[in-house]
Amino acid sequence: MEQHEILIVGGGNAGISLAARLLRDGAHDVAVVESEPVHRYRPLLNYVGVGEATMGSLEKPAADVVPEGCTAIADRVVAVDVSGPRVLTAEGRRIQATTLVLCPGLEEDWDDTPGLVESQAAGWGGSTFVVESAPRVWPALRDLQQGRVVFTVPPEPAPCAATALKPLFMACDHWRRSGVLERIEVWLALPTATPLGIPRADELVEEALRSYGVNVIREARVVGLGDRTIRLATPGGERELDELSFAHVVPHYRAPGWIADSDLAGDTPGGLVDVDPLTLRHRRFPAIWSLGDVADVATRPSGGALRKQVDVLAHNLRAADDASMQHYDGYTVMPITLSRRRLMLVEVDREGRSQPSVPFPDLVRPRWSTWRVDRYVLPWVYFRRILRGKV
Incomplete structure (x- = not known):
């Protein structure tokens, strides 16, 4: 049976940026399970749909975004044994983990x-x-x-x-x-x-x-x-x-069936992973953690939310005890174009309170500059910084 210290299920934004952050922080045995051969910056799909971007601008081979030192496992998880914890893949591999992180996204x-x-x-x-x-x-x-x-x-x-x-x-x-x-x-x-x-x-x-x-x-x-x-x-x-x-x-x-139909979900809406929304640790299985769209963190999923969640989870995996853990406040962001070249950026916490990333200007007010950041700057930051664990 294969074994890894930290096993991450899902090679999207959450999984790759978390793996990169953990490796930069000194982790020595991190593996990511992902079956998709192509990695995509999904926020650009909306711009593809209105003629403002091409598919080529948001896609890279999955192998190109795996951080150095990370073990890439090209396979698909079909079941989790929570007592291990260990996963079973579509190809019949059984992979044991000391720490299991679930971020496969929604289906x-x-x-x-x-x-x-x-x-x-x-x-x-x-x-x-x-x-x-x-x-x-x-x-x-x-x-x-x-x-x-x-x-x-x-x-x-x-x-x-x-x-x-x-x-x-x-x-x-x-x-x-x-x-x-x-x-x-x-x-x-x-x-x-x-x-x-x-x-x-x-x-x-x-x-x-x-x-x-x-x-x-x-x-x-x-x-x-x-x-x-x-x-x-x-x-x-x-x-x-x-x-x-x-x-x-x-x-x-919906969450993948192997989550929604298992003890991982509990009574969560939509079959999401039943985590403590503050620490991102599973409520019943302490060796299992989750972040991203599939985690029940009581806030709207977004790429901006992931940056905060990665920061909290990377810290908490190293924390000596519960008292030294950081808490995720539910920060999320909603970028919405109100016209072809004007975008509003709505940043709030779990309670709906404003959480602006910069003190000024007012980013809720639709602006051309905010649209340009959303369309051109953030994709660059994503591939050059976020996926490398630098944000």
Whole structure:
């Protein structure tokens, strides 16, 4: 049986940046299990979906981002023995760990929305959240001259769900500049009563929605798609939008089955890993830790949240006792474009209190400079700094 001091399941942002940080801090035996051959900076997918980026700008071979000194295991975990802890992989490998860290991310739950796969295969549906679909979204939206379009925000848990507003606003800005917005009926389905649940940010988003003439259906969940038709469950009953020219429907998400259907999840919503949201340690299995989208940390998942979580978890894995552990305050960030070149950055803690990363300027106010950082600076920082454990 293989054995490692620290075994990380998941080679995305969370897993690679944590491995790099641990190695820089002096860890000697760190391994990462990841089956995907390509590593992606996923926030750029929204820009791919509106013609502002290419897939090549956000992808690198997975082997290229593995930090020096880290053991890369190209395989997929299918089960965890919490008493080990040890994992079983798809290729039948059993890997023992002294410390097990789970950060495989969430999976698209295609079965939860009947007709979603068929709508994307037919070409009238798509999502910037889906790797295979993102490049097809902009050609469908760019040349639209009239018709009815719907955008959805997925319910939690979801990877940075609020950024599903990005393609909506950038498409509306494009249609306005092209002189066709008045001929396009735009709908937005929100899973909650307000876009973000942060009063000041909601005020700006609602103002932008009104300026573009977007029709909003609140507290709505997608329950199915038919022939250019979408069905939504709302508190007032089911609603249907038909004769759609395009449907930007983000899939619902779930934790991998080997987590959701195991003792790792407990009674968490969405089958997430049942961790202490402050220390990121599993509530019942002290040798198991988790971070990222799959961890139940009582805040909205985001890449910015991961930077804070990596810092806390890297420290806590070295802590001598509970008293010396650091606490994660639930910091997260929601970057939302309100037009093609203006972006608002909403940074809050677990309680919804403002947690700006810089004292000025006011980053909630939409700015061109913030958009440029989101589009160009952060991808560079991600590949050159974050994945190397330097942030």
